[in-house]
Amino acid sequence: MASILNIEGLSYHYGNNPDPVFANLDLRMEDGEFIAVVGGSGVGKSTLLRCVAGLASASHGSIELQVEEDDTRRSRSVVFQDGRLMPWRRLRSNVAYGLKGLKLTAEEKANRVDEVLKLARLDQLADRWPHQLSGGQVQRGGIARALAVKPHLLLMDEPFSAVDAITRQHLQDQLLAIWEQTRKAVMFITHDIEEAIYLADRVVVLSGSPANIALDQRIELPRPRRRGSDDLQALAQDIANAL
Numbered sequence: 001m002a003s004i005l006n007i008e009g010l011s012y013h014y015g016n017n018p019d020p021v022f023a024n025l026d027l028r029m030e031d032g033e034f035i036a037v038v039g040g041s042g043v044g045k046s047t048l049l050r051c052v053a054g055l056a057s058a059s060h061g062s063i064e065l066q067v068e069e070d071d072t073r074r075s076r077s078v079v080f081q082d083g084r085l086m087p088w089r090r091l092r093s094n095v096a097y098g099l100k101g102l103k104l105t106a107e108e109k110a111n112r113v114d115e116v117l118k119l120a121r122l123d124q125l126a127d128r129w130p131h132q133l134s135g136g137q138v139q140r141g142g143i144a145r146a147l148a149v150k151p152h153l154l155l156m157d158e159p160f161s162a163v164d165a166i167t168r169q170h171l172q173d174q175l176l177a178i179w180e181q182t183r184k185a186v187m188f189i190t191h192d193i194e195e196a197i198y199l200a201d202r203v204v205v206l207s208g209s210p211a212n213i214a215l216d217q218r219i220e221l222p223r224p225r226r227r228g229s230d231d232l233q234a235l236a237q238d239i240a241n242a243l
């Protein structure tokens, strides 16, 4: 498969702080690949994601996205921890918001919104206000909005950390179902090792100060994976050891 993301020699400093968050970091991603990035609190996971999203500029190094220019979609989009739905817009309007600026007719935009709401299983709730949605539904709204721009790379920053354990499991399964259908490249940030192994093709461990990749573990377990299985637990132990 073709490479979609190539990070080389990446370093990031906040402001005048002389100590970089991470330094000389290299990472490649194949198109369609699901990568989870794990690491302790404050190690630099969100900073890395923000650099890849174009929301922060690295001090050194390069981030190359190998995608074709297309003014009907965006190269990447982000799902944040809190869903970030605008409270003054109904769900449908929140999802449509990201389509501003794309070269689509009004009908094409409406079709896109319908398509991603269906994918996120929110089509029945399209006319609700955000405050009329559950935490899990808000997160799925955030995912639908990110998918509406048909990103080549979907970036997810701890998207399920604010919901209860049961909802989290449902959201994980729904995300996998969406991924199976769209086969999009996903970079998923989490501090939860088992979540990372349950979801991803590869788990990348960030560790140290400045941080770098301590382990890049391919997860060969066939899907659907079983939470709590011995294989999964053994991998979780290896990854915990690298943290």
Ligand SMILES: Nc1ncnc2c1ncn2[C@@H]1O[C@H](COP(=O)(O)OP(=O)(O)OP(=O)(O)O)[C@@H](O)[C@H]1O
Pocket: 014, 015, 021, 039, 040, 041, 042, 043, 044, 045, 046, 047, 048, 191
């Ligand atoms: N705006 C900022 N100014 C200065 N330092 C910052 C800023 N934002 C984050 N940092 C520092 O950069 C480091 C990396 O932060 P980052 O948010 O990327 O970590 P993280 O791995 O995502 O952590 P967590 O899992 O707790 O969200 C931390 O030490 C943090 O204190």
